[in-house]
Amino acid sequence: MWPVSNSLMIIYKSTDWLDALRHLSASDVIRQLLKRVFFVGIYATVITAGAAEFERLNTVIDKEFFTFLGIMLSLLMVFRTNTAYDRFYEGRRVWGELVNNCRNLAVLVNARLPADDMATRTYFARLLSNFPIALDGHLRRGVRFEKLEDATPGHVDQLRAIDHVPSCIAALIQEFFEHLLRQGVILPEHLITFQRHHETLLDVAGVCERIKGTPIPFSYSFFIKGFITVFILIMPFNLLDTYQWLTVPITMFGAYALLGVEMIGDEIEDPFGKDSNDLPLTQISNLIRANVHEIMRVELDKEVRELADLPYSVVF
Numbered sequence: 001m002w003p004v005s006n007s008l009m010i011i012y013k014s015t016d017w018l019d020a021l022r023h024l025s026a027s028d029v030i031r032q033l034l035k036r037v038f039f040v041g042i043y044a045t046v047i048t049a050g051a052a053e054f055e056r057l058n059t060v061i062d063k064e065f066f067t068f069l070g071i072m073l074s075l076l077m078v079f080r081t082n083t084a085y086d087r088f089y090e091g092r093r094v095w096g097e098l099v100n101n102c103r104n105l106a107v108l109v110n111a112r113l114p115a116d117d118m119a120t121r122t123y124f125a126r127l128l129s130n131f132p133i134a135l136d137g138h139l140r141r142g143v144r145f146e147k148l149e150d151a152t153p154g155h156v157d158q159l160r161a162i163d164h165v166p167s168c169i170a171a172l173i174q175e176f177f178e179h180l181l182r183q184g185v186i187l188p189e190h191l192i193t194f195q196r197h198h199e200t201l202l203d204v205a206g207v208c209e210r211i212k213g214t215p216i217p218f219s220y221s222f223f224i225k226g227f228i229t230v231f232i233l234i235m236p237f238n239l240l241d242t243y244q245w246l247t248v249p250i251t252m253f254g255a256y257a258l259l260g261v262e263m264i265g266d267e268i269e270d271p272f273g274k275d276s277n278d279l280p281l282t283q284i285s286n287l288i289r290a291n292v293h294e295i296m297r298v299e300l301d302k303e304v305r306e307l308a309d310l311p312y313s314v315v316f
Contacts, residue, residue, distance in 0.1 A: 028276055029263050037256045040232055044251040047236040048244070066238045073231055076224055077261050080216075084265035087211050088279075091271035094204045095284055098135075101200040102128055102288045105173075106295040108194060112186050118298070125296040126151040127172055129289040131201055134165040136281040139208055139272040166205050173198060212272050221266075228258050283308065 109124055126149040137143030143165045148156045151172075162168045177194050180186045186194070232255050239247040271279045290308040293300040 029260075029267055033256065033260050033263055036259050037252050040255040040259075041248055041252045043233075044236045044248045048240065048247050051240050052244075063238060066234070069231060073227055073258070076227065077258070080220075080224055080265050081261055083216065084269040088268040088271040091208065091211055091279055094207045095279065095281065097200055098132055098204045099284065099288055099291075101197040101204075102132065103291055103295065105194065105197045106292045108190070108197070110296050112180070112190060115297075121296045122298050123151050124173075124176060125293050125298040127169065127176065129292050131166055131169045131173070132281075132285040132288045134159075134169055135205055135208065136285045138164070138166055138205070139212055139281070140274065167202065170198070170201050170205075173201070208272060212270060216265075216269055224262060228262060232258065 105128060106125070110121075113120055113124075130148045130151070133147050134143050137147075143159075145156050145160055148159065150156050159165050159168060177186070177191055177198070181188065181191050232251070235251050235254055236247050239250055243250060267273075267275050267277055272281065286304070287308040290300060290305045293305075
């Protein structure tokens, strides 16, 4: 049985506010955010105390100008958040397509193979199951070859020498279809149907590589971070004449909102990372493996099958 990582996606009911708040300390982003808000609170306290002690620090900033900056920052933050979430959603959508097409391929091949040809069934089940697992590793820190199954003796060892393992597996699947065609197990019209689902495998890989390889432009990300920093730094000066010591909690609350939205955007713009809120690719891959083996009527170890149905989402 392969070990299950301790890094898990936070699972909660979006309609249960108390349950969502209970997970507040479980998020790395929230913990980092609270540290930054704490430092902002110290800064606001120093400015407020200094303004109370030294009149020259009690600088009044034009409120209309400050409001204008707030509106501009809000527009930038909306665009930043929407762009990050679009990348997250597109990543989940294409992995949903991968699940569907792997199942469809398994159903089609299962219908054409003889029921008693367990060797061929096992070969295809393992080969197809290896694709999402290899893609998972390819998008992260490298393929974990110990999680792959040997479709044939030495199959995994041969893959270790390949740079783009998902492409190699897709090529082997195509060779398998051509072999079935030459043997007369399938007809040309069957191959055309298989091709429609097979092409989606590398299409999904290409989309994922595009998302991962095209981050938010550095200049845009840096500009927003700089804008937020300047906005938070001048916020106490705009509030001092009206709120006095209440400037400290008000500034901290404003920093919590602005920094939080920016940090969430940073986390989800790469949905294939290993943060708590990234996509659970490991569990999706295990789900595909279990489904494919079940459709092909190939036995799968109970421990491996249960990895697809854990009561939590595995991110690593």
